[in-house]
Amino acid sequence: MLRVALFTDTYAPDVNGAALTLERWIDYLETHGVSTLVFAPEADSHLPSGPGVERLRSIPFLLYRECRLAIPNAKQINERLSAFSPHLIHVATPFNLGLYGTSYAAKHHIPLVASYHTHFDKYLEYYKLRWLEPALWKYMLWFHRHCERVYVPSRSTMELLRNKGMSQLEIWSRGIDTDHFQPKVDRHAVWDKWGVRADAFVILYVGRLAPEKGIDTLLDTYLQLPDDVRADSVLVIAGDGPLHKAKTAADMGLPEHAVYWLGFVKGRELAELYAAADVFLFPSTTETFGNVVLEAMASGTPVVGADEGGVKDNLIHGKTGLLCPPGDVAAFAEAVHLLYEDVPLRRSMSIAGRAYSLEQTWDRIFERLLDSYMDAATLHLSSQPITRI
Structure with missing residues (x-):
């Protein structure tokens, strides 16, 4: 043995x-x-x-x-x-x-x-x-x-x-455990539990809250969305680390219910967040793999990620998500805007991402x-x- x-x-x-x-x-x-x-x-x-x-x-x-x-x-x-x-x-x-x-x-x-x-x-x-x-x-x-x-x-x-x-x-x-991370969820029940507007376009980030994860790019991307898109969207941040609540909505000049810092989330509650979100935004450039990207895809949520490191090895640009030049806030904002506007594209990426994850x-x-x-x-x-x- x-x-x-x-x-x-x-x-x-x-x-x-x-x-x-x-x-x-x-x-x-x-x-x-x-x-x-x-x-x-x-x-x-x-x-x-x-x-x-x-x-x-x-x-x-x-x-x-x-x-x-x-x-x-x-x-x-x-x-x-x-x-x-x-x-x-x-x-x-x-x-x-x-x-x-x-x-x-x-x-x-x-x-x-x-x-x-x-x-x-x-x-x-x-x-x-x-x-x-x-x-x-x-x-x-x-x-x-x-x-x-x-x-x-x-x-x-x-x-x-x-x-x-x-x-x-x-x-x-x-x-990836595709039984745990899967697309079926009661969206309204999930966001009601967290006090998030269920009728909003939900942009989700999950991960450590530290400089190397691109948190500044994350927040700046949300700020750079067109005014009408941002007004109809919320940014939900799940994780912990030195930058936890580094900037509140007020710090960013935004209404109170625009940015939600949920803290550390795990288990079934985390899986529900992925499935209930409209887009997963992950600007980190330091990943050797990027487990959270695969978790989002298994949950049927399109990913907007940095075209660097392990993230680009999982994302098929234009099929399971969108890749952006590292740190390019304008490109990230444009990608999120595109998925906001193009509902059929979101749906096709959701299906393709789920199919990819089932093979892993x-x-x-x-x-x-x-x-x-x-x-x-x-x-x-x-x-x-x-x-x-």
């Missing part, structure tokens, strides 16, 4: 694309006869270690304070790994825990794989740290140098890393990834046959 140890600085109960994907992947492995051991930071709620998850003391991450960096405890980790005896080590973040995982793999001659989830280089410019970019890439190449595989979520990410000099790249795409099944994606795991593990352990169920 294959045994896999995962080192990650983001894991449940964190709510972000990487944490949710890794949690789902571990669940899949366990149900397919693979034993797993996860090393992750303790959460704010100080969750205790469980049978398959070892929690470690942690501190907030400078660029993303909702995430935490673990402080490796050598004795704690070594005892668990010695008892577990992994066939494969997977490092999902390139920080303290990832470094410990790579070091342990090298010392004990255990095959090593990595997954790349975040464009940290793109974050630097938003936090006035662009000068660190050359050193960051030098470190990233060094960190991944001994990996049998480096899993990336999209073709655009693969091309970026390949151009930077990284090798052994494979695409590990993302799937987790089982198919995970089956390919498990095959890759097996190849990586047995490459160095041919003398110890490993089976899977």
Whole structure:
């Protein structure tokens, strides 16, 4: 039976694309006869270690304070790994825990794989740290140098890393639960619950509220809509982060019921927001994949997104949504205006987006990834046959 140890600085109960994907992947492995051991930071709620998850003391991450960096405890980790005896080590973040995982793999001659989830280089410019970019890439190449595989979520990410000099790249795409995210919803009931005008044209944003997500572009796009369109529209923002309620409607010179900041929303309520909206507006340029784009399409909601990064790998311009030049407020406003005016186009994009999402099944994606795991593990352990169920 294959045994896999995962080192990650983001894991449940964190709510972000990487944490949710890794949690789902571990669940899949366990149900397919693979034993797993996860090393992750303790959460704010100080969750205790469980049978398959070892929690470690942690501190907030400078660029993303909702995430935490673990402080490796050598004795704690070594005892668990010695008892577990992994066939494969997977490092999902390139920080303290990832470094410990790579070091342990090298010392004990255990095959090593990595997954790349975040464009940290793109974050630097938003936090006035662009000068660190050359050193960051030098470190990233060094960190991944001994990996049998480096899993990336999209073709655009693969091309970026390949151009930077990284090798052994494979695409590990993302799937979507199309039973959870689906178009059927009582629109009026949803918006009544949130106090939003149900008869308005609803422009929705879901995601972290931080500079690197293009929140300024989001707000400026709404401001630049023609007066009559904006008067008939509302901007609904679901998420949390340092820019939560950075600008109220009054700050923007708008009527009170023009912009709604809902805070963090999850589960069924989040799925309802997607399905009840008319357009999903997502100007972020820093995505390696963009899970929220796929969630919106599965919900039958046309997407207006930035023509960069993982977003452009999911959107088919003119069919499942509209792509705009990064940061081009006029182009974003024009795209939203077009979808406001053209109801048949919205409907056709809704149907096409839903059809696309139905093809993105987790089982198919995970089956390919498990095959890759097996190849990586047995490459160095041919003398110890490993089976899977």
